[in-house]
Amino acid sequence: MSGHYATLLRGTVEAFLPTHEVYITDWADARMVPLAAGRFDLDDYIDYVIEMLQVLGGNMHVIAVCQPSVPVVAAVSIMEASRDPFVPLSMTLMGGPIDTRRNPTAVNNLAAERGIEWFRSHVITKVPFPHPGVMRNVYPGFLQLNGFISMNLDRHVDAHKRLFSHLVKGDGDLVDKHRVFYDEYLAVMDLAAEYYLQTVDTVFIKHALPKGEMTHRGKLVEPAKINRVALMTVEGENDDISGLGQTEATHALCSSIPNHRRVHYVQKGVGHYGVFNGSRFKSEIVPRISDFMMTTANPKAPTAAAAE
Numbered sequence: 001m002s003g004h005y006a007t008l009l010r011g012t013v014e015a016f017l018p019t020h021e022v023y024i025t026d027w028a029d030a031r032m033v034p035l036a037a038g039r040f041d042l043d044d045y046i047d048y049v050i051e052m053l054q055v056l057g058g059n060m061h062v063i064a065v066c067q068p069s070v071p072v073v074a075a076v077s078i079m080e081a082s083r084d085p086f087v088p089l090s091m092t093l094m095g096g097p098i099d100t101r102r103n104p105t106a107v108n109n110l111a112a113e114r115g116i117e118w119f120r121s122h123v124i125t126k127v128p129f130p131h132p133g134v135m136r137n138v139y140p141g142f143l144q145l146n147g148f149i150s151m152n153l154d155r156h157v158d159a160h161k162r163l164f165s166h167l168v169k170g171d172g173d174l175v176d177k178h179r180v181f182y183d184e185y186l187a188v189m190d191l192a193a194e195y196y197l198q199t200v201d202t203v204f205i206k207h208a209l210p211k212g213e214m215t216h217r218g219k220l221v222e223p224a225k226i227n228r229v230a231l232m233t234v235e236g237e238n239d240d241i242s243g244l245g246q247t248e249a250t251h252a253l254c255s256s257i258p259n260h261r262r263v264h265y266v267q268k269g270v271g272h273y274g275v276f277n278g279s280r281f282k283s284e285i286v287p288r289i290s291d292f293m294m295t296t297a298n299p300k301a302p303t304a305a306a307a308e
Contacts, residue, residue, distance in 0.1 A: 066275075
């Protein structure tokens with residue numbers, strides 16, 4: 001739930017379908033949710049993750065792609081602390097902002113420099129009529145998209161120059177690939193303001209999880225309680241959203257997981273998107289995750305995997 005719809009993970013799901021049973025979260029766009037439905041924040045997100053894992057019955061692996069890494073670690077920590085029988089067999093965190101103090105990116109620096117009140121006053125607005133969520137406070141999709149594009153403006157300009165060249169040459173295949181990517185990339189959703197602000201404050205400003213200060217419903221989140229769940233972290237060498245080391249930091253937090261049930265992998269030559277999509281993801285990352293699930297995480301080789 002980082003601004004894009006679940007369809008952005010089409011390639012991720014597609015890569016796992018031949019060998020796994022896949023379930024994926026698809027969150028509601030905040031502008032489509034009436035005010036009467038109530039608020040939604042990071043605590044609610046964590047509650048939903050726990051409920052999903054309980055409903056799916058425990059014989060399962062959870063994969064967090066980018067943003068959900070923090071709430072998934074929190075959810076599993078809470079389940080382990082209460083000895084929940086439906087705790088997942090493993091969790092795989094991919095390009096997630098667990099500790100953004102490590103190799104901070106432009107995104108991380110912006111949050112640290114501005115502070116939470118700047119975000120509250122500059123990027124939060126109300127859903128306009130005639131959307132069902134009229135008057136709900138949100139971080140609107142169009143502002144997120146502006147941020148996505150401006151971070152890598154040169155790359156997007158070059159991509160559209162190449163599109164023009166392919167159109168002139170009549171190369172329909174490459175034109176179609178460009179259009180498919182941007183159809184997904186430019187489709188953004190509004191996020192509930194309380195969820196967005198709590199996430200920015202907890203993850204990017206206070207660094208609450210790596211500092212051992214994160215709470216859920218007033219109770220401390222303790223990753224050190226995790227001991228039944230295997231852990232895999234995946235990072236991209238050129239990731240400009242979650243810098244190298246930010247996801248790997250999970251291993252130090254989950255100190256009770258035995259060394260033989262944990263794996264860290266850095267994929268050479270890919271950026272953030274390449275961590276969960278594209279040719280190298282399919283040929284080099286997916287086989288490693290599958291092998292981890294089938295061996296390190298669970299010697300009995302279950303068939304279910306959950307994409308978060």
